[in-house]
Amino acid sequence: MQDVDWDEDDPFEDQREQVESPMRRLLFEYGRPYWFTVTVGLISSVLARALDLLPALLLAVAIDAIFGEAVFEEQVPLVVLPEAWLPATQEGQFWFVAIAIASSFVLGALFHWLRNWGFNAFSQEIQHDVRTATYDKMQRLDMEFFASKQTGEMMSVLSNDVNQLERFLNEGMNSATRLIVMVVGIGFLLFWLNPQLALISLAPVPLIAVFTYIFVKKIQPKYAAVRSSVGKVNSRLENNLGGIGVIKSSNTEGYESERVDDVSRNYYDTNWEAIWLRIRFFPGLQLISGIGFVLTFAVGGYWVFTGTAPGPFTGTLQTGTFVAFILFTQQLVWPMAQFGQVINMYQRAEASSERIFGLMDETGRIERDEGADDLEVSDGRVEYEHVSFAYEDDYADADREESSAQERTRSRDVSDDERIIDDISFEVDGGETIALVGPTGAGKSTVLKLLLRLYDVNEGAIRVDGQDIREVSLPSLRQSMGYVGQESFLFYGTVEENITYGSFDADREEIVAAAKAAEAHEFIQNLPAGYDTMVGERGVKLSGGQRQRVAIARAVLKDPDILVLDEATSDVDTETEMLIQRSIDDLTEDRTTFAIAHRLSTIKDADQILVLEGGEIVERGTHDQLLENGGLYSHLWGVQAGEIEELPQEFIERAQRRTARTEAGDDDD
Structure with a gap:
């Protein structure tokens, strides 16, 4: 038996190299029909994340204005409400803040629901369209294409690669929106509260950008290798499960276990390289993000504790403002650390989309003229x-x-x-x-x-x-034309479904007549459920001769020229x-x-x-x-x-x- 070189290049490498801007193509080609759902998701995500920032800001207002000496009107950002609507009494101000915080949670929950609906609907629709379009293109390719590709590799594209796209379009875009809103929103609020301390809190951002750029350059080729190794694992498993009868009769279970072990180890090694880079990147990113929190606490705490601006800073820092800085900086750490996850999902999705579009762009040797005239058979010469x-x-x-x-x-x-x-x-x-x-x-x-x-x-x-x-x-x-080949392939389903394959509107009388013509009616009647008997995957529940007679009945029913x-x-x-x-x-x-x-x-x-x-x-x-x-x-x-x-x-x-x-x-x- 000829062994397969599992160390060979990605079987879709030639196709992938021809694909340009795969993610942009994905969004514009397949995302355009679903602009409404993604727009709802994006707008709701912005509003939901903005409302997530409101409780910390209102807490600062309460500490400084209600429990402290600051003026309430000066602490509340008068963007949404006019000053005349603000209560004058301390008790009224307290309940105003309490109701505002409660309202932010209620509205936030509503917009989070709309956000999840929008992104999930968007990603699921695209996932469905891409999978069906890829399959439709795949089944239209020439037989020579299938001779050079293994079934497991193509299954990997239709399943694993398409699922990677869905994950990014849902979780990735969701997280990316949250990251942008939180970083921009928190950055704006920090500068609004105290521009000097904001410079300290946001100091790690440039370092995070450089760190992430290095990660992206290193991880991209590793994910392409992982996608290829997944296809090889699927190919080996599909091949072995399809030939399980030969394996058992040849007493080669041990040999095949070693071959599965080889491809699984190849996937393990390839995937572990990506994992090893990833598990070093994320903690490092979180550590850099945490530096901003520590600096904010140290500088801001000293400022409040001593009442004196440290170093070149000037002015005063109120307790509520300091608390808001701590809360906002803490909220900033997670989105900044999650930035790596977004890049991680994007790189995986890009590697998958290259394989998908590489397959969809495959040109067949057989030219299909969609406007060609139909064949008209008169004599059959x-x-x-x-x-x-x-x-x-x-x-x-x-x-x-x-x-x-x-x-x-x-x-x-x-x-x-x-x-x-x-x-x-x-x-x-x-x-x-x-x-x-x-x-x-x-x-x-x-x-x-x-x-x-x-x-x-x-x-x-x-x-x-x-x-x-x-x-x-x-x-x-x-x-x-009616074709009956050497290998009578039957689909998973009933005997009747296999006979009527390609002649789906045939009635039972026509089906029985075709089966009789193929000398299949008698053995079909003796099956447990007759024509409704399930034949198993590839017709394994029937003998070779029975499968051939069903295939002949299929051709008879088609009544070809x-x-x-x-x-x-x-x-x-x-x-x-x-x-x-x-x-x-x-x-x-x-x-x-x-x-x-x-x-x-x-x-x-x-x-x-x-x-x-x-x-x-x-x-x-x-x-x-x-x-x-x-x-x-x-x-x-x-x-x-x-x-x-x-x-x-x-x-x-x-x-x-x-x-x-x-x-x-x-x-x-």
Whole structure:
């Protein structure tokens, strides 16, 4: 088994490097529709934080004016209330302050609720939109993209990275607003109360700014590495859980535990580097913030205690003002210390948004023309005209930079050694059945995937009733075709849901008819809940043959114009295969059909048989004609019929050379 190099670079590194201003793009592209909720959140946050500052200020007023000798009117900031509204008696002033403090708490609670509603609604809406948009883009990418990325890595983007965005948009923006309001508000009040002492209290702010700048520069690349390592952990876990049956039957639990341990340790080491930097930064930031509190207490306390302005300071400092300074400075310590948390969340979100937008900006090899005409199938005639194909990893760099989408799609020069399919041409009349046979790796499945435009040709063209399949809309092309592959994938759900997948409006009568045609109705009736039986993840509760029959029933129900059968009966026994083949014969009677089969007996009645080897058509004709030719088909037939024991040495040597040349490819036939 080929081991994966888990020390390789971030699999989305190329995409991330192309993304510019990811956070700005996030807010403007996805945040714009939800301006109302974020505006409510921002305004409410400002008002809530401002009201949080009011009790300390009112306490200073009470100490100096009500319990001290200061003039009440001079201590109350006359911004909201006119002086005429202020009570004249000491008792009235006391109750005025008490009611004002109580009102600040009540209104503050209301605005805190609105703040939480606004930011949560904003972040959840964006999280939903980004996740669904990313998934929608991901599923529209070419199959070649999925061949180069592991499922766990893509799950990491859809789950972990999107969640990081939600955390910043909620907690991060909330904390950032609080930080700005508290620092600006407290700074303003401190200067309003005593500009000289305010300089002492706010002295650590420049040092905090420098300290934070250094932290940001060091932490950013570490978070990018953490996001990559999370994807690798997810990939390994998803891979192992999907192959748990192989692991158990191979008795390799210990081996796989070591591999999981390796990727988990890689994540631990990468994450610990970020944590180690973070846990040193936050206490240091809090210590610097605390210096302002200590200086305020020392200078202000000495000023009040002695009644003399220390050093270059002048004037007097009242007890209430000193208490307000202490309270405000203490409130300032936490927001300043939290500044690092905001930067921390921002850096995580930026690293995640780079991966998300890098994926969303991924350009597929298959060009999608949203305005293309729909495919119109009349006879079902299919033509392959000088078709060649190679996987994208084999292209020259110059080919990747072609500016013309049409040139990229229609012509890419590749060497003969790189081609998986090499200059194939054939025609299929409407209603005919054409079979593709040949050794493993000959390119049979790839030929049919090109018809479905799961990949696009490098050279040549494929036409259906004279229409180039690259010039029609993809949905109409794939809607006209029914595909049953080698691996009959079933979704988690019921048998009925899997049969109706793609034909969602079918009624029970049509479903049963399709199941009967696929020889599936009898075994479905014997399931615990019949058609409502849950099949489990990937259909694990059904046998391979049962899954194939459900997949065939799905294709039957779709009633396509063109049917593609890629080893559609490979997992059933001979008796069941004969029954299914009888149904398939009925199904293919009036429609164009492509069939791949290793069991040559299932395709001997095809109108035309193409024999592929090394990506080329080496023989073509009917079953009887190919037997008379005495070529590769004749030898394959003889081996399966038991007439000869093995293929001639020349065929074996050619197969070995072909395997050596294409072992890194993606062809699964």
